[in-house]
Amino acid sequence: TGEQRRLALDDGTQLLLNTGSALNLRFGAAERRLVLVAGEIMVTTAHALGGAADPRPLLVETAQGSIRALGTRFTVRQQAAHTEVAVLESAVEIRCRDGAGSTRLLQAGAQTRFSHSAIDAPSAVDAQTQAWTRGQLMADAQRLDDFLAELGRYRPGVLRADPQVAGLRLSGVFPLGDTDRILSTLPSVLPVQVRTRSRYWVTVLPAEPGP
Template identity: 70%
Template sequence: MATPDEPLTLPCGRVISRATANAAADWLTLLMSGEATEEQQRRWDQWRKAHVDHEAAWLHIESVTGRMKSLGSSPAYTALSSCRATGQPASATRRRVMRMLVWGGVATSAGLLASRTTPWQASMANCRSATGEQRNFALEDGTQLTLNTGSAVNLRFDARERRILLLEGEIMVATRHGSGIPTDPRPLLVETADGSIRSLGTRFTVRQRPESTSVAVLDSAVEISPRDAPGRTLVLHAGEQTQFRREAIETPGLTDEQSVAWTQGQILADELRLGDFLAELDRYRPGFIRVDPRVAHLRLSGVFPLADTDRILTTLPSVLPVRVQWRTRYWVTVVPADRGR
């Protein structure tokens, strides 16, 4: 285990002092507490600009908090969420916990951050996307792989099979089947924490959730096999979607446009609860979005381009009786429009 004064090496290779690392974590604690004044926010901004190591430390924290989002119910994400929701002053105990959360994987191991996979495992993956980023990859067999925000996969291609390991996030897979080009005879599988999805010459999306895997088929079909239910499989056809866990597969339903809108760079809302809408938008932004329970039930409809999430937030008051509070760009709260300023 690293000593209290031992420097830390960031994933980018930059070495920073322990004091700089702790200062970054302390700023995070203060900003998430909801108690930061405008003067403190100004000092935080000055601290970031004061030295390149400060900015590197803060960018690391943004990366960690963004990856924690995909872990959903993990202890690390729960701790962060509780910290920002309490509205209590940033205590010394909370600062120590925050330091452990955001630097534990660099200083010692990823055990504290572990859920179904660790952020550190994802950071070393063959193909990755950052929070708010979508990336396209052309695989060696001609398969097109698209990663949604905060996603990571490893590739395991050998003489017998082609296997895509989804570590976290969401992907779209499009094979060359039907293109007129000879297809690869090796089976193509996507593996998640809950089991595997075998392509039957198709285009489909897969999302790793905290407790299950979601699959939607756009063309042709896939075969789903839960990890802990030998012999139990389901063929999912074009226009269908489902979720499955290690031991069971839910009854398929029709693919809804909301679940695949991300492949067009959009969030589609059709009478969607504001709380659910902001939870989805939160996936595409560094930092966190909070919603006051008094307005979480409000519903909205529309097509929202993901290229500018700030703009989406700033337009909310024009369609709903809400106000957007910007503590920083990374900590945003949506409150009732009549709440005292």
């Protein structure tokens, strides 16, 4: 929890693993397969880095299907019921696990998500999608409970919002290196207070009435 790790693979591929992520590597003579068990990764192929292209296909496999790299840099996030993909350079080909013929070519600057049988229409990559690769958490009029759920991926224990303030919205760019500092700034931008029983149990509550 809270850890990010960079890996350099033998074929020249560079990986960045986000917090709470797990990955299996299955490289063989016919293909290179990265099995994303949980969490989120950014993949930069050797070709995208200016190196020689490996003739074996490079695929990222998730619970919902697979993403084939086409000399590219992209991110993949495994959610409970779908996979999110954002292409930063070149393109990828997405294939659903159960949808016969359900494939889509996703170009640079586009993001989408897919289930076992369908792929959503693409949209433009937003800054929030890749903020984690720069060690940042970005909010754009985001609900407080959703913001805390995302922040909770980067610190141990329970982090929750009282229902009375869960729907408050906030915007900003927050450095992930100090999650306690992020929490301490919330009362300055929202009418809330942060109650800490311990580092492992934090609740955001309505601010106490003034005198």
